[in-house]
Amino acid sequence: MTGTETAERADTAEPVDTAERADTAEPVGAAEQTPTAGPWKRGRLLAALALLLGLLLLLHTHLTDRGGLGSLVDTFLPWSGLLVPVLLAGAVWRRSASAAVALLLPAVVWLSLFGGLLTDKSHAGGALTLASHNVGADNPDPAATARDLTASGADVLALEEITPEARPRYEKALAKAYPHHAVRGTVGLWSKRPLSDVRAVDTETDVGPLADTKPEAARMADSRALRATVATDRGPLAVYVAHLGSVRVLPGEGFATGTRDRNARALARAVAAERNRRVVLLGDLNGTVDDRAFAGLTSRLRSAQEEAGDGFGFTWPASFPVARIDQILVRGAEPKGSWVLPATGSDHLPVAAGIDW
Structure with a gap:
């Protein structure tokens, strides 16, 4: 083919529409694009x-x-x-x-x-007002705490973690409002009504029946629980005051609850053996009523907070409560109201409840 023919073919060739090719060309990476996931596939x-x-x-x-x-x-x-x-x-x-x-x-x-x-489940009235407070071994002003608790108007007042040094100060500050009281070890009960049949409760015996295996003086000094009968106009009321063992988060052991759980089992046996129809348990149980460790107690006693409270009623720590470990549990009585009292010098908040027959 001569040079003249080549030039003629180039002159007569059909022009290429580059714009059309650009419009119809497949975009780069189109094959890699996927549809957006639907609402049922997201999250x-x-x-x-x-x-x-x-x-x-x-x-x-x-x-x-x-x-x-x-x-x-x-x-x-x-x-x-x-x-x-x-x-x-x-x-x-x-x-x-x-x-x-x-x-x-x-x-x-x-x-x-x-x-x-x-929801608020409280009702007006109540034949008897109960209060319980872990007053704290490091409480800087036991007398002020006692005055605050007296102002609550409680008929029956339970205190836990009473030290030997602070005991005389509580007894003096509460004597006028509560003429009847009993202390066993680190727990005490103050009442406007007469007390009888006061005794220490063994919460350390983990197996077998509760028996007086130690002299009375030793049981009283080491006791973390007591039982008493309060005289009411509707008959006797059995009142238990308890401070169960502490729980700790320990390396290698996790959430250590052994002592508390042993105390709870022993206390449950004591409550199960109680012959009085009306029973109240007041105290620092170092656990909530949802804790499986208290099945022996919650199967026989009802929580005043759950039946007649308003909210969760958290009590510990006092500065920012995250759990209710201070309890008022009842049997043979009707909770009318349950509430948390203002902070004192303790790291726990006091709790109170009104009950009727």
């Missing part, structure tokens, strides 16, 4: 966390108590409800329908467990 991790939370609330009693894990979860289980709005906010942010639906499980279970505590 799968949030949905899984919501379901796990719901199962924890539903099956928490089946958790192992090795290392105190079960008791720890039982104690702070009410606070798990705060995770529901956190997860809900995440579901809204991710626009995840699956997470929102999964959150129904923990929300419904939490409300079934604790929703009743959100």
Whole structure:
């Protein structure tokens, strides 16, 4: 082919429309693009966390108590409800329908467990007002604490963690308002009504019947629980005052509850053997009524806070309460109201309840 023919073909060739090619060309990376995930596919991790939370609330009693894990979860289980709005906010942010639906499980279970505590169930009246307070071994002003408790108007007052040094100050400050009182070891009972049949309760015996295995003087000095009969216009009322063993988080042991659990079992046996129809337990149990360690007590006694309180009634620590470990439990009486008293010099808040027959 000559040069002249080549030039003619180049001149007569059809022009290329580069704009059209640019418009129709497949964009770079188009094959790698995927459709946006739908609302049921987004937030799968949030949905899984919501379901796990719901199962924890539903099956928490089946958790192992090795290392105190079960008791720890039982104690702070009410606070798990705060995770529901956190997860809900995440579901809204991710626009995840699956997470929102999964959150129904923990929300419904939490409300079934604790929703009743959100309403005020107190009623006016009450034949007898009871109060209990762990006054604290390091309380800087026992006399002021005693005056604050007297101002509550309680007919029967239980104190726990009374030191030998502070005991005379409590006795002096409370003598006028409460003419009847009894102290055994570190716990005491003050009453406007006569007391009788006062005795120390052995909370250290873990097996077998409760027996007087130690001399009376030794039992009184070491006691962390007592039992007394209060005379009322409707007959005798058996009153137990107890301060169960402390719990600690220890390296290698976890949530150490051994002493408290042993005390709780012994106290439950004493209450089970009580012949009086009307019974009240006042004290620092170092655990909530949801804790499995107190099944022997809560199967026989009812919580005044749960039946006639307003809110959770947290009592410890006083500066920022996160758990109600100070309890008023009853049998054969009707709680009319339950409330938390203002802070004193203790690291616990006092609790009070009104009961009727």
